[in-house]
Amino acid sequence: KNEVEQSPQNLTAQEGEFITINCSYSVGISALHWLQQHPGGGIVSLFMLSSGKKKHGRLIATINIQEKHSSLHITASHPRDSAVYICAVNTDKLIFGTGTRLQVFP
Amino acid sequence: DGGITQSPKYLFRKEGQNVTLSCEQNLNHDAMYWYRQDPGQGLRLIYYSQIVNDFQKGDIAEGYSVSREKKESFPLTVTSAQKNPTAFYLCASSISSDRGLDSPLHFGNGTRLTVT
Numbered sequence: 007k008n009e010v011e012q013s014p015q016n017l018t019a020q021e022g023e024f025i026t027i028n029c030s031y032s033v034g035i036s037a038l039h040w041l042q043q044h045p046g047g048g049i050v051s052l053f054m055l056s057s058g059k060k061k062h063g064r065l066i067a068t069i070n071i072q073e074k075h076s077s078l079h080i081t082a083s084h085p086r087d088s089a090v091y092i093c094a095v096n097t098d099k100l101i102f103g104t105g106t107r108l109q110v111f112p
Numbered sequence: 113d114g115g116i117t118q119s120p121k122y123l124f125r126k127e128g129q130n131v132t133l134s135c136e137q138n139l140n141h142d143a144m145y146w147y148r149q150d151p152g153q154g155l156r157l158i159y160y161s162q163i164v165n166d167f168q169k170g171d172i173a174e175g176y177s178v179s180r181e182k183k184e185s186f187p188l189t190v191t192s193a194q195k196n197p198t199a200f201y202l203c204a205s206s207i208s209s210d211r212g213l214d215s216p217l218h219f220g221n222g223t224r225l226t227v228t
Contacts (some may be wrong), residue, residue, distance in 0.1 A: 008154075009152065039216070039217070040217075041217075046221060046222075047200060047202075047221055047222040047224070048220070048221035048222060049202060049204075049217075049219035050219070050221060051216040051217055051218065051219075051224075054215075054216050086151075090156075092154070094154075099157065099170075099171075100155075100157070100217075101154070102155040102156075103154055104153060104154050105153060105154075106144030
């Protein structure tokens with residue numbers, strides 16, 4: 007079993023829909039990262055959080071340390087949000103999930 | 113603008129040849145990392161460097177080598193000893209020297225290596 011599990015693996019949505027991507031982990035962590043990988047392959051760091059909730063524009067990330075779970079929400083989704091979203095956790099090293107591929111159609 | 117530059121974007125090599133992937137950063141970051149990405153798998157750490165002239169093996173270092181002669185540069189050589197070199201390679205950096213544990217990672221756009 008992977009130490010970091012993301013769900014769903016693939017997600018399609020219509021423009022304007024509310025999106026939720028989940029990340030569960032089985033190890034003790036100091037922080038969790040959400041990353042966005044564009045179709046060309048480049049990766050952008052979206053959030054790093056160790057508790058509670060962070061918001062940036064239409065993106066919201068939450069984490070529940072006790073339940074070992076984090077969610078990434080996208081409000082009012084747009085086709086430009088189409089990307090692979092990757093969760094990574096800090097233990098004594100970074101452990102990456104396999105990603106959630108999101109496609110938003112107009 | 114500051115960032116990480118990886119070159120080339122696509123690289124093709126014949127089996128048995130060594131190949132070097134370039135990674136340059138102008139963010140003044142101490143720590144630099146090389147990751148490998150394969151379909152259906154999470155990123156895996158190949159090598160990392162916390163400071164100039166020092167580097168450490170990651171989880172899948174066999175068949176790879178690196179150098180860190182300058183703070184800005186962390187080239188990765190894929191040697192002929194690497195059994196499955198075809199993959200997408202990502203370079204990253206962070207302010208913290210603690211393997212990115214307490215600071216965001218900045219990534220390059222990657223190099224897609226194909227070995228035939």
